[in-house]
Amino acid sequence: MFKKLDFFLFGWIINLYYPEYYRPKYGYQRYYILFFHYLIPQKLFRLNPKAKWPVHFTSKVIAPENITKGILCDPGDNLNNYIQANNGIHFGSNIELGPSVSIISSNHDLNNLRKHKKAKPITIGNHVWVGANSTILPEVTIGDNVIIGANSLVNKNIPDNCIAVGNPCKVIKQKEDYSENLSKIKFNRKLPEKYLSFTQITS
Numbered sequence: 001m002f003k004k005l006d007f008f009l010f011g012w013i014i015n016l017y018y019p020e021y022y023r024p025k026y027g028y029q030r031y032y033i034l035f036f037h038y039l040i041p042q043k044l045f046r047l048n049p050k051a052k053w054p055v056h057f058t059s060k061v062i063a064p065e066n067i068t069k070g071i072l073c074d075p076g077d078n079l080n081n082y083i084q085a086n087n088g089i090h091f092g093s094n095i096e097l098g099p100s101v102s103i104i105s106s107n108h109d110l111n112n113l114r115k116h117k118k119a120k121p122i123t124i125g126n127h128v129w130v131g132a133n134s135t136i137l138p139e140v141t142i143g144d145n146v147i148i149g150a151n152s153l154v155n156k157n158i159p160d161n162c163i164a165v166g167n168p169c170k171v172i173k174q175k176e177d178y179s180e181n182l183s184k185i186k187f188n189r190k191l192p193e194k195y196l197s198f199t200q201i202t203s
Contacts (some may be wrong), residue, residue, distance in 0.1 A: 003027070005187075010035045015189050018041060020052040021194070022071035025188045029054075038077070046177065057083075062086065066105075070094070070126070071187075071195050075103070087138065088121030093198055094182070094195070095124060098150065105138050105192035107141075125160065127178040147177045 003026045008032035014021065017039055023029065034054050041047040041057035048055040051064040055076035061067075066076060066085040072095030075083045079099040083089065087105040097103075106116040123141045130136070131150035140155045147187045148154060149165030162171045182199040191199070 006031045011188065014039065014054075018053050020069065021054060021074065021188065022191065023074075023188055028101075042111045048065045051076065053077070059083070066121075067091065070198070071191065072182075085168050087119045090121055090123045092124060092126035092128065092144070093195065094126055094178075094180075095128045097130050098134070101130050103134045104135065107138055131165075145175055147175065 006039045007025065008084070009166070014031050014034050021101055036053040038056060042049055042051065042055060046060070047057050048061045048064070049169050051061050053074040055074070058079050059076040059081035061076040061083045063085040066088040067083070069075065069091035072093055073091050073095040075081065075089070075091060077099065078097050078101070081097055081100070082102040082104070084104045084106065086148050089103060089105055091110040103122060105122050106119055109115040109117050119138045122136060122138065124141060125146065126145035128142055128148070130148045131152065133150055134148050134152040134154065136142070137156040140154050142154065143158060143160035143162075145161045145164045146158055148158070148169060149163065151167070152165050153167040154164075154169040157170065158169065158171065161175050161177070163173050164171045185199070
């Protein structure tokens, strides 16, 4: 009953102000928490106001217009995330970032610290979990079905279906196929058609 009341009072506001927010309708994050801890700081106090998904008030998302993302993915929604997308970041679907994760798409020019160097975008695949206090550096590609261990520094590409840890981050073992049945999730809003095949394929 409380879950339905929570959605009735706050859920429609969250869906209105966050057009790129796609999560389970119930049981993920309570909507009143999203309203007070995310939407109010973003919209009223102008903390990460351009992001079209919830960003925690302790996190920073730079150049959100250069971010593309799928469903079940909200970069910066955890504590103390730093997402810098000057050169672009492509997130897949079903991605979780632990607290204090940094993703940095551009470095400073060594001869002019007021300038950022151009580089290709960072790409992160589907079904990826990045552990707490990890850092992902420019031009990195992380494949599908990957776990990055806590406190890792990802400065090279990481292939599909593996667990990688360390500084620098290295593959330590292969990972079995992702098995969660996403087709059973009741989402907070109707999914765009382009995501329907994703939930079906992974079921």
